[in-house]
Amino acid sequence: MSTAPETPDFDAASIEAVVIGASAGGIEALNRLLPELPDDFGAAVLIVVHMRPDVPSLLPELFGARCRLPVVEPNDKDEITPGTIHLAPPGYHMLVEPDRSIALSIDPPVRFSRPSVDVLFESAALAYRERLLGVVLSGANDDGARGALAIREAGGHCWVQDPATAGATAMPRGAIANGAAHEILTLDDMAARFAAGIGRKRIGANR
Template sequence: MSGISRSRAVPYEIVAIGASAGGVKALLTVLKALPADFPVPLVIVQHLDPRHDTVLAELLDRRSRLRVKLAEDGDVVEPGVAYLAPPDRHLLVGPGGELRLSHRDKVRFVRPSADPLFESVAEVYGQRALVCVLTGTGCDGLAGARAVSSRGGTVVAEDPSTAEFKGMPQAVVNAAAVDLTLPLDEIAAALVALIEGTMSL
């Protein structure tokens, strides 16, 4: 575990997760380990094939104690619900936790991209934002993680040495835009502990 020493008086209000290659397995691992009464909403970007509908939300919902649904434009986020970006749409969080789906240009060749999601979360939630970068190739999530860090939010990354694909978490670690670096099977417990205030950075 790595991180910085920092006390937090501001509670978290949202968790945003970004993943790419290897992400379905990683998301299953994290979501299965979260309690049904998880006290904040989750918003998730998993790079998906834009040419096909996805059953990923249904798969995650069946195997998780949380409710997992495909995000819809205008949804207002609720605690204990995970919202998954649909194929070929960026997922953004607006004021009041209202979700917006965008067909704007791809970011680093992908849509949805973790960067616009993280950046929107940073803008709306500031210090109350908690984001997590999981397995994936490339560096999607890096710019968004920097935005979250710059506004006092917290960034967790999967340990690149244990990630199925290390590109995305490694980029965040290399840029020092991360507060905690953890093996995949420890991430869910850390998210719970951070939100409950039983883990300090």
């Protein structure tokens, strides 16, 4: 269960993008959450998972086989598409540009990670402001805590996985400790919220 009531200023229909950060234990969490996204899900989804930079990612195929939404590993300058899951490619920071396109960067690692959750979250906070939902999942360091706080300070909303349910607790604990979390939720709670829909429903999506 949530440890706090849903904040009254959170309007799920107004959300235009969902950014998700995960590390150790995060793939299991994503496997629980992403298949719950309905095919008329209105928001774009952008995800950073810490992974080795020298090994091609199998996540697009893994999640693509289980999800109703298309799953892509974007190229630099690709447009961010509503109702699509965008996975950061290994070895690249993934940023949101002011025009809401993707930028890929080989700048130095942040919090020992490239891609970095903080880099995605901070850039998305500037682009989407109050129309952004940030989600911090299981992970073994506190990458994402600073970015989650940036989302909150920009007017967005932050969910954090309950550390008691996380395979690795450092990432969610970091986002709780600095006051970024609006709500601390189990994966089942998050899955139910996602299934109910985030963002305005896309016209013409298959039901």
